[in-house]
Amino acid sequence: MIEIKNLTKIYTTPHQQVLALDNVSLTVNKGEIFGIIGLSGAGKSTLIRCINMLEKPTSGTIIVDGEDMTLLSKDELRLARQKIGMIFQHFNLLSSRTVFDNVMFPLEIAKVPRKEAKKRVAELLELVGLKDKARAYPSQLSGGQKQRVGIARALANDPKILLSDEATSALDPETTRSILKLLKDINRQLNITILLITHDMNVIKQICDRVAVIDKARIVEIGDVLTIFSNPATPTSRSFLDSIIKSEVPEDLLHLAQNNKESSRLVRISFIGSSAGEPIISTMIKKFDIKANILYGNIDRVKDIPFGNLILEIMGEPVIIKEALDFLKDNGLEIEVLKNAPSSN
Amino acid sequence: MLHLLTSFDYHTFMIMLSGDYGIVAEKVLKATWETIYMIFIATGLSYILGLPLGIILVITEKGHIAENLFLNRILAFLVNTVRSIPFIIFLILIIPLTRMIVGTSIGTTASIVPLTLAAIPFVARLVETSLKEIEWGLVEAALSMGATNWQIITKVLIPEALPSITLGIAITTINLIGYSAMAGIVGGGGLGTLAYYYGYQRYDNLILWTTVIVLIFMVQGVQTLGDKATAKLNEKRR
Ligand SMILES: Nc1ncnc2c1ncn2[C@@H]1O[C@H](COP(=O)(O)OP(=O)(O)OP(=O)(O)O)[C@@H](O)[C@H]1O
Numbered sequence: 001m002i003e004i005k006n007l008t009k010i011y012t013t014p015h016q017q018v019l020a021l022d023n024v025s026l027t028v029n030k031g032e033i034f035g036i037i038g039l040s041g042a043g044k045s046t047l048i049r050c051i052n053m054l055e056k057p058t059s060g061t062i063i064v065d066g067e068d069m070t071l072l073s074k075d076e077l078r079l080a081r082q083k084i085g086m087i088f089q090h091f092n093l094l095s096s097r098t099v100f101d102n103v104m105f106p107l108e109i110a111k112v113p114r115k116e117a118k119k120r121v122a123e124l125l126e127l128v129g130l131k132d133k134a135r136a137y138p139s140q141l142s143g144g145q146k147q148r149v150g151i152a153r154a155l156a157n158d159p160k161i162l163l164s165d166e167a168t169s170a171l172d173p174e175t176t177r178s179i180l181k182l183l184k185d186i187n188r189q190l191n192i193t194i195l196l197i198t199h200d201m202n203v204i205k206q207i208c209d210r211v212a213v214i215d216k217a218r219i220v221e222i223g224d225v226l227t228i229f230s231n232p233a234t235p236t237s238r239s240f241l242d243s244i245i246k247s248e249v250p251e252d253l254l255h256l257a258q259n260n261k262e263s264s265r266l267v268r269i270s271f272i273g274s275s276a277g278e279p280i281i282s283t284m285i286k287k288f289d290i291k292a293n294i295l296y297g298n299i300d301r302v303k304d305i306p307f308g309n310l311i312l313e314i315m316g317e318p319v320i321i322k323e324a325l326d327f328l329k330d331n332g333l334e335i336e337v338l339k340n341a342p343s344s345n
Numbered sequence: 346m347l348h349l350l351t352s353f354d355y356h357t358f359m360i361m362l363s364g365d366y367g368i369v370a371e372k373v374l375k376a377t378w379e380t381i382y383m384i385f386i387a388t389g390l391s392y393i394l395g396l397p398l399g400i401i402l403v404i405t406e407k408g409h410i411a412e413n414l415f416l417n418r419i420l421a422f423l424v425n426t427v428r429s430i431p432f433i434i435f436l437i438l439i440i441p442l443t444r445m446i447v448g449t450s451i452g453t454t455a456s457i458v459p460l461t462l463a464a465i466p467f468v469a470r471l472v473e474t475s476l477k478e479i480e481w482g483l484v485e486a487a488l489s490m491g492a493t494n495w496q497i498i499t500k501v502l503i504p505e506a507l508p509s510i511t512l513g514i515a516i517t518t519i520n521l522i523g524y525s526a527m528a529g530i531v532g533g534g535g536l537g538t539l540a541y542y543y544g545y546q547r548y549d550n551l552i553l554w555t556t557v558i559v560l561i562f563m564v565q566g567v568q569t570l571g572d573k574a575t576a577k578l579n580e581k582r583r
Pocket residue numbers: 011012013018019020038039040041042043044045046047199
């Protein structure tokens with residue numbers, strides 16, 4: 001649906017050149033919710049704005065629904081933009097218009113006949129749950145309501161794609177959840193492809209199918225949300241995960257590991273999926289002549305699949321401990337030995 | 346001041362006694378009407394020309410929807426040039442042009458020419474300031490929907506800046522009231538001419554002070570009207 005190839009963007013200011021995107025390639029499939037996460041200044045906004053040419057790429061191609069956006073004439077680009085909805089962090093609603101007329105705005109731009117447009121606006125307000133606010137002005141709405149208007153407006157011309165630039169960053173967690181739910185419903189009901197950017201891993205966790213991690217103008221990791229959550233390959237991804245799940249080992253536990261007696265190991269077990277985790281650990285305890293002590297653990301869910309990690313102290317003969325750990329590995333768990341007792345290795 | 350006031354009271358009293366007051370009122374009324382006519386037409390014309398000029402100044406700026414730095418700099422230069430000439434000098438400078446357009450350089454209709462021409466760059470700058478208050482995000486949202494430049498001007502820029510533009514109209518009108526008095530001194534008609542000939546040259550304090558009072562009411566009235574209209578427009582927006 002969206003195919004970005006070798007996209008580079010350099011901002012030229014009088015004093016310097018800023019490389020905002022460095023040879024970025026990315027494909028977003030039809031019907032998926034694709035998230036792009038990165039720290040401030042990583043280039044997220046630049047990337048999403050290149051897709052509808054609000055920012056002109058320095059080089060590279062951007063193909064949206066089979067059309068190369070970089071090759072379109074001005075008029076063609078305007079028509080193409082009518083089919084790409086966009087929502088914004090600060091909503092960008094017209095203060096001079098009512099909610100109804102704000103949603104009407106893109107239909108006026110597309111010159112949709114008035115009668116038809118009015119019907120469409122009514123449908124959209126119903127969809128986002130703001131039917132009773134049609135006559136209100138944006139200033140009379142809460143942030144969440146404003147974003148609902150933004151979403152209704154973005155959907156007015158039946159876009160195939162919805163771009164979201166930090167759409168929930170100005171909202172509280174509760175409102176964020178409800179807006180994300182709305183986006184997910186829209187994605188399912190209307191089969192609209194959604195590309196969103198965020199710096200909040202919770203947003204990715206809640207609604208994205210796939211995610212790309214962007215760091216200093218480059219995409220450093222890309223893949224299924226579950227895969228990246230359970231097994232981040234880069235420090236950037238890991239630090240984002242740390243922001244929502246504490247995979248860092250608490251200090252006092254590391255202390256414990258150092259003071260360990262000879263025949264014990266402190267291990268971190270990362271697991272994913274419902275069959276993983278505790279059943280295997282209890283099997284291990286039964287099967288091998290060891291003792292295991294769960295010191296720390298947390299479990300989270302991504303798209304209803306549990307994942308998380310446990311920190312275990314395993315005590316027993318070193319050989320048997322090794323066998324036990326192999327057993328866990330054979331059962332698909334990720335094992336990381338945190339600190340060995342001084343004598344071994 | 347005290348002396349003036351005393352003389353004012355005395356004079357008023359005397360004129361009222363002698364029945365001359367009606368003549369003064371008639372003169373002031375006629376001059377007031379002339380001033381209103383000049384100001385009304387000049388404000389209208391200066392907006393017809395200054396509003397587009399202000400819009401062009403904004404949209405041709407770097408990074409805006411119709412970037413054209415060459416045009417932008419030329420227009421900015423012209424605007425600054427006219428604005429840097431004191432009105433009283435400008436008035437004299439463009440007498441030939443006024444004659445060409447109106448046929449004479451004296452009278453209320455002739456005054457409209459310099460008033461309008463001087464107000465255009467002023468209006469353009471006011472409009473420019475109003476438009477720049479609009480968040481760029483709104484323009485960007487419109488662009489993302491595929492709006493044309495014309496649609497952005499008519500559906501985003503002007504409606505969003507309307508409260509501020511309205512306030513600008515009041516400021517322009519008030520400025521033109523002041524300018525028109527200056528024009529009056531060189532024969533432009535209206536309250537300026539009245540005050541100058543009767544008040545200054547003939548020491549007619551009654552006319553002088555009546556004129557001042559009328560001007561004060563005019564300015565207060567326009568400002569109040571502008572504030573009210575702006576408040577009304579802002580009522581639901583904020
Ligand atoms: N118009 C511009 N001119 C010059 N440099 C720019 C411009 N826009 C962005 N940049 C620079 O490009 C880089 C990427 O900016 P971008 O806005 O894409 O980051 P971001 O990931 O969206 O950050 P944030 O999370 O803070 O919104 C930054 O270094 C920024 O300073």
